[in-house]
Amino acid sequence: MDELDNKSTSARERFALKLNLGDRIPYKTGEKILAIALLLPAFIVMIFVVGYPLVYSIRLSFFERILTQPKDIAPFIGLQNYIAVINNPGYRESWVLSFQYVFISTAISFIIGFGLALILNRPMRGRTFIISLFLIPWLVPSTVTATLSRLLFSPQFGGINLVLFQLGIIDEMLDWYTSPSLALPAILAVNIWRSFPYMLVMLLAGLKTISHELYEAADIDGAGWVGKLRYITIPSIRGIIGIVTLVSIIWNFQQFTTIYIPTKGGPSTATTTLAINLYKTAFYGFDHGKAATMGTLWLLFLLGFSALYLRVFTRRE
């Protein structure tokens, strides 16, 4: 008990001592027990909320389960769902569209976020206030953003058309969300507007970890702005760039409300991404087997992609 009075005793040591384990169980094991005990409730919740639906969904992909058929007609059909889905041209198109959507969205929001982070990394008056303003798009719920975007891009009431018309960029009101050639760019603009604050915040935090001495040394060596960016800034936050872009890619793959509310995947299939396709398969076509198959394939892709992506960005030079 004397050890408990010793203020230099670490918390975990005090915990182990309180357990009165003494020499019976080493305190590192006690630490592990504590960690497990603290994580267990969350882990149990994850199993029920994430694990069970995930396993059920993967299992469902091997069955024919169409909601408009009686419940007891759900035969096991092996890989037939997978064959049907992969052979569906619409499904393959939605993959291509999703890649376009995800990578354009991620790339442009990264460029904007990183650029702003570099600017805001310098001392300036009102910087905190400016950062908080930039956070607003990220804070607005996606449903609100999507609904407002319908009004902004409306050919009848929209402010976007009005501004572009007044600036002389367009000479007639454009049907953004009902034109196959304009719908995707409009959706991308909305999503980029929502996404760049996340990039800004995370990259700005990363920039803060770079020692100023490196830049001072670079100044002494006569390095310019581009040189500092290329040889100091980017390599220093390489890992963070990898993480934020990966998270952004995953989020953009999952985007639903930003697309569905304005266009419902239209016009035609111009904005029918994987998420929209899956939703329509499940809730328009009521084919839960095929929808589960799409989800499983999507999961497998993201798992593999994430592993590879992280490996590239976190390897040591």
Added chain:
Amino acid sequence: MKRMTLILGILLIAVLVLTACAPSTVDDALAELEAEQAALQNQLEEAQADLEDAFESGSEDVTALEEALAAAQSSLEAAEAAADEAAAAAEAAEAELMKEEPIVLKFANWGGTEEFTAALFQEFIDGFEAEHPNVTIESVAIPYPDYIPQLTTQIAAGDAPDVMQSYVLYSPPIQGMGALAPLDDYFTQEELDDIMEWNSGIYPDGKLYAISWSPGVAVMHYNKEVLDEAGCGPVEELAEDWDLYVECLGQVAALGEDMYGEIIMGDKDPTNYFWDFYFMNGWGCEIWDEEGNVVINSSECVEWAEWMKEAYDNRWISQGVGASEVRNTFAIGHGGFFLDGPWGPGVATVLSGRDFWEWGGVMEWPRFQNGERLIPTSTHQLMMSSQSEHPELAAEFIKYLLSEEVQLAYYEGTGMMPISVSIWETNEALQGSDQQQVRINSSAEYVKNPPMGATWMVASDFIMGGIQEIWDGANIQETLDRVKANVETVSQ
């Protein structure tokens, strides 16, 4: 003490055994009666078989067998009568029980989520609960765009609401899930004949699964002020001359870049059959033929699509107006014509801030150039779940919602027209010619909807996608060929 304990223990066991053996519910008692009835039926059939054998073999026991058969038949009739009496008694007992036992009835609806109808729906619920103190109506309010996904998920999870608001597009998938209970036993023919469009709830098995609640027949609304400004002729003439009508559409479009002849939906929504697809009737374009083959790439449909393209390019029909904007666009005066359900005037009044009848009107449906005058419908319906534990009460609630009191309150509060023919004939407020137009249009002669099966929403998605591609300049025949192939994948 020990003896007392032993006696109490024996008594307790005896009570438990008797309770286990006795019918635990009225249903069990009925089941026993039915089993007894079945046994007697078997005896009767055996006796009949014996009699037939005796006849064939020329046995001298025929007389005895005939007497046995008569006795068995008489026993069976007595058993049937006893079963009927018991069933009636059980129903009465259950009704008495229902008066006291707290019951929760779930009512799925989208009206409770809309500002236009939310308060009124609560009034309906309060009214029913006042008449049934032991009943609580739990409103399962689901936003209209999410109605089918959420409702089908609830049904699949075994948590179906007892009563569901629906309409002709939503009912087929739910019926396809086997989630609806037939309503035939709850309505007399006289009651059905008093309900307009009641046959829209009959399904291929001949049973009634959904009862009409509010007429959804499309009515052509027009903006008097816009038509006057455009110099269009009298609406009575426009309604009879398709060329004159199209000319008027062009005149309205010429008023400005943001003006459209007829406001229609421009985005992909399962309800676009209501606004967009009805034009097919003017060219004899069908999605399916009588054998169920997909024929949307026929020459008639190509002609229809060519007109749609021309109409779009010339703004005879609206461009880029989404499902949530169609009514607003008309209400702010950006279109000459707009088809909507009988609730149109009420909605237009709310959105424009002015009484619709000051600036608008309703007219006879324009007759197409082929002479057809066919109207889509989006009749609102009420349905009962096959999972309901209180079917009698659920049916009573449906009938309450169809009562004159509720229908008139619905009409006065929102403009939703009554569904009962008798109300139309007796209520003074509905006697005006504009209102009666709705009733005229409700007749089966004019109504035509695409045959919407359980997967209609997917088919509609493909068709509307094709229309959008055509509007964007795609080759019409190639596009319709592709639409045909896609619709075939989901056709039933």
